[in-house]
Structure formats: C-alpha cells, structure tokens
Amino acid sequence: QPRLAESGGGLVQVGGSLTLSCEVSARTLNWMVLGWFRQAPGKEREFVGSITWSDGSTNYIDSAKGRFTISRGNGRNTYSLQMTGLKPEDTAVYYCAALYGRPSTTPHNFPYWGQGTQVTVSS
Numbered sequence: 329q330p331r332l333a334e335s336g337g338g339l340v341q342v343g344g345s346l347t348l349s350c351e352v353s354a355r356t357l358n359w360m361v362l363g364w365f366r367q368a369p370g371k372e373r374e375f376v377g378s379i380t381w382s383d384g385s386t387n388y389i390d391s392a393k394g395r396f397t398i399s400r401g402n403g404r405n406t407y408s409l410q411m412t413g414l415k416p417e418d419t420a421v422y423y424c425a426a427l428y429g430r431p432s433t434t435p436h437n438f439p440y441w442g443q444g445t446q447v448t449v450s451s
Contacts, residue, residue: 363426
C-alpha cells in the first residue's frame, strides 16, 4: 500500500513562492495519478491539481492555473507543487494524494493520502 509524505510547507508573504514536495513509497508510480488538495478552516477539501505519472500530463483548478506547477521531482518517487504569486486565500493545509487509474478531481477517489502540511500566506 503506497504511503505519502509531504514536506515544504510554511509561512510566506503575499506574492511569494513556496514549493511543496511529496515522497511516495510505492514499488512503481507508473499507473498512478498524483494529486494535490488543500483544506482551509471551515471549508471542504479542494482539488488543486494532479499529474499523471506515466505521461506527465497535468490538470489544475482554475485558480491555480498560471500560478501553480506540478512536476515530477528529482527523486525517483517524488513530485512537487511549485506555487508562485501566493494569495491569502491560498492559506490551507495541503495534502498530496494518489490513486491508481484515471485522473480525478474528487477527494473520495483518492485512497492514499499524506498527513498534510500547513501553508500560510500573510498579508
């Protein structure tokens, strides 16, 4: 069963940048879709974006397009979420998640999750 672990959260000022990483402990990522979600206090968990490991194709929520980039990391089983132009509304706990199969934006379809990392954007 895959295990995921995020790193890289923290406090950043409005307009700043931050990169989150997720390490996936799995035999192979070849059939996996790897996602990033976030959850702000009092709100539902929200899809941010995902990458299909086999071909590198990505998908983003509209508010992330042009500001966030998901890519395969330097490590064998890592991927990252590079965030630029951060806004106060980006403040949330960010989770990496994985599924085997087709891309999805629904948290319920991702059976494997990291523990979450806090991102706080101060104005």
